[in-house]
Amino acid sequence: MSQFPQYEEPKASKLPLITLVSRVVTLASLVVSVVILKTNNIKSGGYRTFTYKEIYSYKYAMFAMVIGFAYTLSQIPFAVYYLKTGKRLINHHKLLQCDFYGDKLLSYLLATAIGAAFGVTADLKKTSDSIEKLDNYFQIAYISVAFLLVGFLSSVVSSIASSFAISKRS
Amino acid sequence: MSQFPQYEEPKASKLPLITLVSRVVTLASLVVSVVILKTNNIKSGGYRTFTYKEIYSYKYAMFAMVIGFAYTLSQIPFAVYYLKTGKRLINHHKLLQCDFYGDKLLSYLLATAIGAAFGVTADLKKTSDSIEKLDNYFQIAYISVAFLLVGFLSSVVSSIASSFAISKRS
Numbered sequence: 462m463s464q465f466p467q468y469e470e471p472k473a474s475k476l477p478l479i480t481l482v483s484r485v486v487t488l489a490s491l492v493v494s495v496v497i498l499k500t501n502n503i504k505s506g507g508y509r510t511f512t513y514k515e516i517y518s519y520k521y522a523m524f525a526m527v528i529g530f531a532y533t534l535s536q537i538p539f540a541v542y543y544l545k546t547g548k549r550l551i552n553h554h555k556l557l558q559c560d561f562y563g564d565k566l567l568s569y570l571l572a573t574a575i576g577a578a579f580g581v582t583a584d585l586k587k588t589s590d591s592i593e594k595l596d597n598y599f600q601i602a603y604i605s606v607a608f609l610l611v612g613f614l615s616s617v618v619s620s621i622a623s624s625f626a627i628s629k630r631s
Numbered sequence: 632m633s634q635f636p637q638y639e640e641p642k643a644s645k646l647p648l649i650t651l652v653s654r655v656v657t658l659a660s661l662v663v664s665v666v667i668l669k670t671n672n673i674k675s676g677g678y679r680t681f682t683y684k685e686i687y688s689y690k691y692a693m694f695a696m697v698i699g700f701a702y703t704l705s706q707i708p709f710a711v712y713y714l715k716t717g718k719r720l721i722n723h724h725k726l727l728q729c730d731f732y733g734d735k736l737l738s739y740l741l742a743t744a745i746g747a748a749f750g751v752t753a754d755l756k757k758t759s760d761s762i763e764k765l766d767n768y769f770q771i772a773y774i775s776v777a778f779l780l781v782g783f784l785s786s787v788v789s790s791i792a793s794s795f796a797i798s799k800r801s
Contacts, residue, residue: 517757518750569742569787576746580688584751587687617739624794 476622477547481540483618488533490612491526497605498523498578503594511598518581519602525574526609529616532567536560536619549626561627564620571613578606646792647717651710653788658703660782661696667775668693668748673764681768688751689772695744696779699786702737706730706789719796731797734790741783748776 498519503511513519542550549557582602589595668689673681683689712720719727752772759765 517753518746521746521750565787565791569738572739572742573746573749576688576691576743576748577750578746579743580691580747581750581754583687585754617735621735624797627794 476625477540477544480619480622481537481544483615483622484533484536484540486615487612487619488530488537490608490615491530491533494605494608494612495523495526495530497601497608498526501598501601501605503598505594511595513602516581516585518577522574522578522606522609525570526612529567529571529612532563533616554627557623557627560623561620564616564623568613568616568620571609571616575606575609575613578602578609582606644717646795647710647714650789650792651707651714653785653792654703654706654710656785657782657789658700658707660778660785661700661703664775664778664782665693665696665700667771667778668696671768671771671775673768675764681765683772686751686755688747692744692748692776692779695740696782699737699741699782702733703786724797727793727797730793731790734786734793738783738786738790741779741786745776745779745783748772748779752776 498513501513505511513523539550542548582599586596586599589599668683671683675681683693709720712718752769756766756769759769
């Protein structure tokens with residue numbers, strides 16, 4: 462894959478790579494985070510199973526991550542094309558602006574999701590330190606939040622890359 | 632893309648006004664939100680007073696808002712100068728980049744704060760609907776979050792304005 466961009470102007474050639482890598486990292490982190498959050502549960506005899514659905518903040522984080530996954534997946538083909546050819550598949554100013562605002566929106570959505578998931582984990586874990594099963598549940602929830610954090614940071618990189626794409630174009 | 636490379640100035644003149652207004656709105660909203668969160672408490676005879684300090688997510692939101700207030704306040708003089716003269720006080724590319732990253736960072740910080748404060752309010756309110764005093768406490772917390780939301784949105788406007796400032800400059 463690395464042979465292709467050599468034909469392009471060498472200076473600009475980092476942007477396509479950064480774009481693709483950040484999208485792939487976002488995608489992978491969100492998948493891992495969703496899987497951990499979804500499979501994490503407490504089974505106890507008397508009560509029904511305790512899952513992320515019991516907590517609004519986790520439900521919101523799940524919603525944000527699914528949206529983030531779908532959006533990022535839809536951007537991957539464009540990022541691959543950009544890397545292979547060094548050109549945008551659709552090099553239209555309005556569409557670059559869509560990318561710019563879409564990436565911004567996604568990274569803010571993930572930022573609020575991190576705040577919600579991390580905050581509620583910290584506060585609920587505090588009140589349940591004495592209950593081993595719950596404490597363990599929130600410990601695993603922290604791991605999910607950690608992957609969400611990685612996904613968020615790489616979405617910020619995408620967002621910065623797409624704002625450079627706009628300023629290069631204009 | 633524009634056929635007529637005519638005078639840039641009249642078009643560009645909205646940017647200083649948008650910059651100043653968004654900074655002032657951010658500042659005002661954060662002040663209101665902080666005051667509401669700080670003065671909201673439950674006094675009860677037997678127990679000690681319940682304040683935002685009992686909840687990690689609120690403490691984090693408070694931290695983020697104080698940082699946001701200080702940063703935004705420090706930017707106001709520059710925004711006023713920009714509006715009055717139509718020029719940047721310091722028109723240096725590296726410093727415009729500082730603005731760009733600073734504004735981005737602030738808006739992400741406020742986004743995580745909203746997630747945390749809103750999420751924990753929703754989840755804790757659910758468990759305390761039957762306790763009138765706590766329910767009332769969280770009702771007021773929602774108002775604080777609403778102002779934080781306004782502050783966040785206007786910080787996003789500042790952030791977009793400063794990314795246009797970079798692309799205009801380069």
